[in-house]
Amino acid sequence: MRGIGWASLNQERIVLGLAVLLFAAAAVGLPGFLAPDNLIAIVRSVSVLGILAFGMAIVIIGRGIDLSMVAIMAMSVAWYLQLLNGGMSDGPAFLLVLAGVVGIGVLNGVLVAYADVPAIFVTLASGSFVFGYVRSQLITQDAVALPQGHWIELFGGVRYLDIPVEVFVFAALAVLTFLFLRFTKWGRYVYYAGDNPMAARNIGMPVRPMQVLRYVLSALIAFIAGLLTAASLHSINTRIVNSNLLYDIVLVAVIGGIGLSGGRGGVRNVLVGAALIGILLNAMTIIDIPTLYQNLIKAAILLSAIVIDGILNPRDEQTAQQGDI
Amino acid sequence: MKILKTLMTAAAALGICVFTANSFAEGLAEDPGPAAYASALKGKRVMLVPLTMGFDLAQGWAYYLKKEVEAWGGVFETRDPNWNVDAGAQAITDAISSDTRPDVLIIHSPDLNSYSKLMKKAQKAGTYVMLVDNPANFPADAFVGSDWDRLGQLEAEAAIKACGPSSSKKIGLVQGDQANASSLYQYAGIMKVLEKNPDFQVVAKPDSNWDATTSRNVTTTMLQQHPDICSIIDFWDGDATGASAAIRDAKLDGKVFLVTTGGGEKTADCDKLEDGTYGAVVMTDLARQSADMNAIIKFLLQSGQPAGTSHTYIYTLEKATTKADLKPDSCWDLKALQAEAGVQK
Numbered sequence: 001m002r003g004i005g006w007a008s009l010n011q012e013r014i015v016l017g018l019a020v021l022l023f024a025a026a027a028v029g030l031p032g033f034l035a036p037d038n039l040i041a042i043v044r045s046v047s048v049l050g051i052l053a054f055g056m057a058i059v060i061i062g063r064g065i066d067l068s069m070v071a072i073m074a075m076s077v078a079w080y081l082q083l084l085n086g087g088m089s090d091g092p093a094f095l096l097v098l099a100g101v102v103g104i105g106v107l108n109g110v111l112v113a114y115a116d117v118p119a120i121f122v123t124l125a126s127g128s129f130v131f132g133y134v135r136s137q138l139i140t141q142d143a144v145a146l147p148q149g150h151w152i153e154l155f156g157g158v159r160y161l162d163i164p165v166e167v168f169v170f171a172a173l174a175v176l177t178f179l180f181l182r183f184t185k186w187g188r189y190v191y192y193a194g195d196n197p198m199a200a201r202n203i204g205m206p207v208r209p210m211q212v213l214r215y216v217l218s219a220l221i222a223f224i225a226g227l228l229t230a231a232s233l234h235s236i237n238t239r240i241v242n243s244n245l246l247y248d249i250v251l252v253a254v255i256g257g258i259g260l261s262g263g264r265g266g267v268r269n270v271l272v273g274a275a276l277i278g279i280l281l282n283a284m285t286i287i288d289i290p291t292l293y294q295n296l297i298k299a300a301i302l303l304s305a306i307v308i309d310g311i312l313n314p315r316d317e318q319t320a321q322q323g324d325i
Numbered sequence: 326m327k328i329l330k331t332l333m334t335a336a337a338a339l340g341i342c343v344f345t346a347n348s349f350a351e352g353l354a355e356d357p358g359p360a361a362y363a364s365a366l367k368g369k370r371v372m373l374v375p376l377t378m379g380f381d382l383a384q385g386w387a388y389y390l391k392k393e394v395e396a397w398g399g400v401f402e403t404r405d406p407n408w409n410v411d412a413g414a415q416a417i418t419d420a421i422s423s424d425t426r427p428d429v430l431i432i433h434s435p436d437l438n439s440y441s442k443l444m445k446k447a448q449k450a451g452t453y454v455m456l457v458d459n460p461a462n463f464p465a466d467a468f469v470g471s472d473w474d475r476l477g478q479l480e481a482e483a484a485i486k487a488c489g490p491s492s493s494k495k496i497g498l499v500q501g502d503q504a505n506a507s508s509l510y511q512y513a514g515i516m517k518v519l520e521k522n523p524d525f526q527v528v529a530k531p532d533s534n535w536d537a538t539t540s541r542n543v544t545t546t547m548l549q550q551h552p553d554i555c556s557i558i559d560f561w562d563g564d565a566t567g568a569s570a571a572i573r574d575a576k577l578d579g580k581v582f583l584v585t586t587g588g589g590e591k592t593a594d595c596d597k598l599e600d601g602t603y604g605a606v607v608m609t610d611l612a613r614q615s616a617d618m619n620a621i622i623k624f625l626l627q628s629g630q631p632a633g634t635s636h637t638y639i640y641t642l643e644k645a646t647t648k649a650d651l652k653p654d655s656c657w658d659l660k661a662l663q664a665e666a667g668v669q670k
Contacts, residue, residue, distance in 0.1 A: 035549060044542075135379065142379035142563075145592060164574065229538060233541065233566050237563065238379070239535070239563075240538070242409065243536060282546060285531055285543050288529050288530065288531065290532065
């Protein structure tokens with residue numbers, strides 16, 4: 001009987017345990033860690049990462065992966081700001097960019113669903129394409145500034161109870177993603193299609209259109225994340241495409257317990273993964289640990305979570321799935 | 326008698342004039358300079374490999390280099406590794422082994438060591454190697470750029486001056502990374518000044534990895550831990566927008582003096598000094614730096630010396646600019662340069 005003893009410690013719970021442990025240690029050991037402002041800062045620092053991870057989670061649960069998210073996030077907003085700076089009025093510029101974002105999502109989805117190209121290749125290529133095309137044809141510089149007084153700037157300055165707007169958007173998207181995955185028909189289908197696409201198709205689910213929808217959703221979520229980044233920094237730097245943000249997104253999703261083989265996990269897993277990363281980075285910044293060691297410590301803690309999970313829940317023929325990465 | 330004397334003097338003076346004018350005219354006809362200049366330079370190839378073509382300085386250098394190189398009949402090219410060290414290495418390798426091997430290779434090095442071997446190879450093949458902006462552990466034919474140690478000192482001095490003697494005397498640093506020479510030497514320079522001012526202390530020194538979001542997050546934490554910080558030095562204007570966002574969010578605008586360094590582009594630096602986002606910026610004098618590069622290129626190509634013979638350091642004169650001493654020509658305008666170069670984007 002599962003649910004009693006060590007075996008009930010799946011990866012999500014191990015990571016949650018680590019996060020709680022770290023939180024307790026930081027609360028005792030670090031002055032100012034428990035200050036409300038710092039707790040808000042922790043949530044805020046992972047909100048864009050977490051939002052992107054929701055999009056990634058939807059795709060991964062459906063047994064796919066979207067490696068074009070960071071490119072879509074940065075390049076869509078960079079293009080949008082470039083259009084505004086070039087004198088285009090807001091409405092048409094926004095609609096044009098939105099159409100571009102949906103278009104890339106559809107392209108990803110169609111290539112994966114109908115042309116049967118592995119998602120990892122499709123999205124890797126489309127990400128490079130988006131970056132290369134926008135960078136070379138549509139914008140002139142890595143960093144594009146927000147025009148002064150634009151609604152995005154005002155939006156970024158919104159505070160309620162001194163809590164920045166990103167936190168609310170993060171929370172709202174968490175709820176929406178949860179509702180979609182839990183209570184909508186197509187949301188439930190994501191799990192079935194991710195767990196066993198052939199069976200899902202055989203019982204009559206529209207597996208392919210659903211797949212397209214998921215890539216459109218992840219593209220739209222990436223666009224929202226980009227707008228939030230610009231709202232806070234008053235500019236967008238496309239250099240972020242070269243950073244390891246993409247790996248961090250996959251990491252947050254996977255470390256929280258969403259299996260890369262699909263069919264498992266949900267919003268809760270993303271929140272747990274984001275909490276661990278957020279607390280860890282914040283504590284290390286307060287202690288003022290150099291970045292090189294920060295990466296080492298981060299990697300060591302994440303690896304240990306995976307190893308503990310591997311020992312407690314060994315893979316066998318029943319738990320392993322076809323297509324597991 | 327007097328008249329005669331005057332006349333004779335006048336005649337003599339005239340004679341001298343005529344004589345010198347004659348000899349001068351003959352000399353003019355034979356000035357060997359332009360011909361030597363043209364034969365040494367014509368058709369020579371100059372290639373710029375920056376970290377990326379996507380940031381203001383690289384586009385500024387390229388503008389001035391292209392203008393000058395093409396004026397003396399040379400060929401100017403750029404390669405865009407887009408921040409990717411491997412892509413940069415590939416571009417350099419291809420350039421060295423191609424039929425159109427550049428005669429002068431201008432490299433903006435990503436760190437102290439990555440391209441050392443390739444630069445040596447280039448010199449062996451006969452290409453002069455010039456390092457720009459970022460120093461490297463390699464004896465290039467010339468280095469043109471900032472003395473980052475001195476630049477750090479200027480930043481620290483600006484921060485100390487802005488804080489004043491009656492402040493908390495707490496300074497926060499947002500470093501770039503631990504590999505790039507510009508970050509390491511900048512830090513060394515800042516610490517030198519702070520050693521001389523022992524009552525000032527650095528309370529935190531996180532890295533931004535040159536990323537604005539990271540800069541914002543670490544600065545937020547820094548300001549929460551030390552709300553009485555009087556100045557923050559962020560190591561690059563490319564990510565200092567993040568530090569400034571954190572200061573704005575903490576409602577500490579006007580209380581925390583943000584010092585940074587950048588390429589001196591109008592929208593990136595001067596506009597932000599003007600609106601108070603930055604307190605002081607140590608800016609690159611692009612026109613002067615580019616002129617130095619052009620002069621060194623012309624010197625090397627005429628010197629006749631084999632590549633790798635001499636090692637010259639040309640540091641660009643820099644100063645910390647604040648809102649108080651902003652002038653209309655403190656910055657250069659990328660848009661204006663692009664318009665002039667006919668770039669329609």
